[in-house]
Amino acid sequence: MQFMLLFSRQGKLRLQKWYVPLSDKEKKKITRELVQTVLARKPKMCSFLEWRDLKIVYKRYASLYFCCAIEDQDNELITLEIIHRYVELLDKYFGSVCELDIIFNFEKAYFILDEFLLGGEVQETSKKNVLKAIEQADLLQEKTETMYHSKSFIGFKKAY
């Protein structure tokens, strides 16, 4: 996978993960172009499109669009299910996840994605294992917080 973008129906970018090195300018250009293209598509259209030399796989969940760019030989359907598994992970972690959870706890959304995908490849598909790893990371974080009593440390609101 080359990158994953999450954006709202209004075209606001909520999360971006790039697995290929690109300049900020290029990233912005790609984002703008893809958001426009995907938002312009009608509901019953197919979830895949050719874009430059990549394939775009996207799916809408409520107000959010999840959009992945994969390479020519990658499998479109399994990418759709990568998106779905990620949504499931978010849902399990936040409990009925909604767009606001991702806006206010975006770093958690990134942590979860990083446990699931690493360097653009699926690392761990077991829901249980991913959530366990996140739980342990949360634990570690709490421990360090107590260890240093640091006020400058930004605490994360627990959403469950």
Place this chain on the structure above:
Amino acid sequence: MPAVSKGDGMRGLAVFISDIRNCKSKEAEIKRINKELANIRSKFKGDKALDGYSKKKYVCKLLFIFLLGHDIDFGHMEAVNLLSSNKYTEKQIDSMDSVKQSAALCLLRLYKASPDLVPMGEWTARVVHLLNDQHMGVVTAAVSLITCLCKKNPDDFKTCISLAVSRLSRIVSSASTDLQDYTYYFVPAPWLSVKLLRLLQCYPPPEDAAVKGRLVECLETVLNKAQEPPKSKKVQHSNAKNAILFETISLIIHYDSEPNLLVRACNQLGQFLQHRETNLRYLALESMCTLASSEFSHEAVKTHIDTVINALKTERDVSVRQRAADLLYAMCDRSNAKQIVSEMLRYLETADYAIREEIVLKVAILAEKYAVDYSWYVDTILNLIRIAGDYVSEEVWYRVLQIVTNRDDVQGYAAKTVFEALQAPACHENMVKVGGYILGEFGNLIAGDPRSSPPVQFSLLHSKFHLCSVATRALLLSTYIKFINLFPETKATIQAVLRAGSQLRNADVELQQRAVEYLTLSSVASTDVLATVLEEMPPFPERESSILAKLKRKKGPGAGSALDDGRRDPSSNDINGGVEPTPSTVSTPSPSADLLGLRAAPPPAAPPASAGAGNLLVDVFDGPAAQPSLGPTPEEAFLSELEPPAPESPMALLADPAPAADPGPEDIGPPIPEADELLNKFVCKNNGVLFENQLLQIGVKSEFRQNLGRMYLFYGNKTSVQFQNFSPTVVHPGDLQTQLAVQTKRVAAQVDGGAQVQQVLNIECLRDFLTPPLLSVRFRYGGAPQALTLKLPVTINKFFQPTEMAAQDFFQRWKQLSLPQQEAQKIFKANHPMDAEVTKAKLLGFGSALLDNVDPNPENFVGAGIIQTKALQVGCLLRLEPNAQAQMYRLTLRTSKEPVSRHLCELLAQQF
């Protein structure tokens, strides 16, 4: 992140992480990291062998640093060693698995970033062995790593084939709940299955019979399961299941050795073609495209032709329609070519603009490849021009000329067909090009019929001449000289055309030179010389169709699959494999045979066979042909170098008294038919849209003060495709250079899809002038050259300065201008509703002052102003008398210069 399950597990790591997180600034963080890196480096390099715990701790620290986004250029070998270490006890397996996973994917990332950092060695065997790991997550990560590494080092990882097959076999045959958390909506380990199938596609079919047997069994199981009723109605279930199915089909196609599996795959895809899920229809069409190129499944794919044609007609999603068109192209062979070509032609009429050019190319290729009789081919290409002329690129119409030239059985038919096609009142310029070339070569074949006698052919072609671009007119001039040779009876008529001032003194150097040389050639050369020089073109040498090359460029590799492999139709390498030269012509290769890939205007008939007179004339003809490419460059350089000086200076340089010697004149076509109408819209206003078609919009904003003006032109690309070689230029026909100076700023040569570029024009009125400058816009859109000539909305009234004056003064001046030639008057019918306010606004927009209480009749309008030019000022008085009853106006203009009076009167009269 590796998990830390106990408080005392890798305390150093926990401390390091907290240190980093407590860093107040980026600099502090980098400092801490550099310190740690130095520490780790010294530990790894140190003499003392590290124990497993330390090694693990340091690799984890490196991982953490890497995850923070810092570059790690060492430690990967330690990671690899850890990866396959067996020392770690069972109680640590949980956290170790997660390290292995991360380590494998980190190594993959390192390898992708810099393959040289990861030398292959004995560790590769241990990585392959990870496929046997009991932890599915580790296997998943390892497969990703191996799939990437084995592409460059297939032999190092060869042993992965049998391991991958046995792993796959275990997954595929497992019950839907065996794999617990790795089962996804009743589908066992779909991600891992897809990855394993992908990995196997890096290798040819297994050599070991037992392994191969097991794999074929797996593939069959997947195909069988596709027929079973779904275990869940959820889309996730069917997606995961079908993801494996499509990957299985990809592997079957990759092996291309099991006819039974290929046909089963095709049938399965056939079912999907009519599935209610758009996604599945899309993927089935895409997969079938590759299946069509296998000799085992080509026939099976062809049975679905009706469904695919139906998809082309009824799918609502353009991307699905595109897939259907691709598949039709891929499944085309001699048996169904006519049906497919006619369906694609029909589709072309309504196809999205974005894909028209590609469809045109495909139709052109199929028509040539599978033509049994070439009259069908000629008909098809002419239909293409008729339906989508704008999208027919040079390659396509050059190719039809090559083929007609090389096949004498179709020449008469082609001449007759183009003659008929040219009868249409509005035919595309590409049709004129093809028609002009073919009639010039083979018009004699239909000259016997009085309906297409030589004079009729000539007047038909010449009726299109004035509407065409310079390139086409140049081609037509060559046709005319060929006519003189073919039909001596047309000589006088054609010589008269060539002799006309519009040709002989044409502002375009190419046209002028052709006219001069052809006229002289026709006058001085004897009939024999003429016949030799203008002999029919020799056959073109065989070559790959450049259309195919173009399609490949457009679509990337694999696009030409229908043509690339001739294996499924071994008999097809006869007439259609390419145009073969006849033996007699091989010995006389034509110097001008390189028709393809040349500039837009094919060279005039060059004499290949005639040795004596030929050489001399080649020189004559080569000269002008080479010139157009040189032409614009010096002029552009002038403009860019001379930007700051006074506006008239570039004009002075360009105002060469002998235009024939000037390499600069732009070869621009005549203004478009509606140019006058568009110009009229701007007589009384300065801003608005000057021109708009499907590709381009041109907007204008301008302001004028005294004899100076500044104009902004906005060129908007309405398509999603970049315009190339975009060049808008301003041209001064006739004497205009001495009357009006227009300095143009350069614009970028590329205009992105959806983008708008702005061009600034500085204008200075030097003297009174009557004709507006021309704006020539040329660019390439999707490879096809586009040219457009408009009239720039700069008319003499723009330099009007309104003058207020009392009634007495007005009448005094009016009387002073009483010579008959100083007055111009026009009585005309109202074209618009007669509204006094609108009329007032128009007169003010025209530029004159409106004087109240001058005319005894309050219904009438009286105005006054001075036209400001650099050389002189021209005072103007005007009077407009509306007659509401008769719906008529009478307009009277009096100025000190006769032509100005008449011109203003004409301009203004068209506004009401």
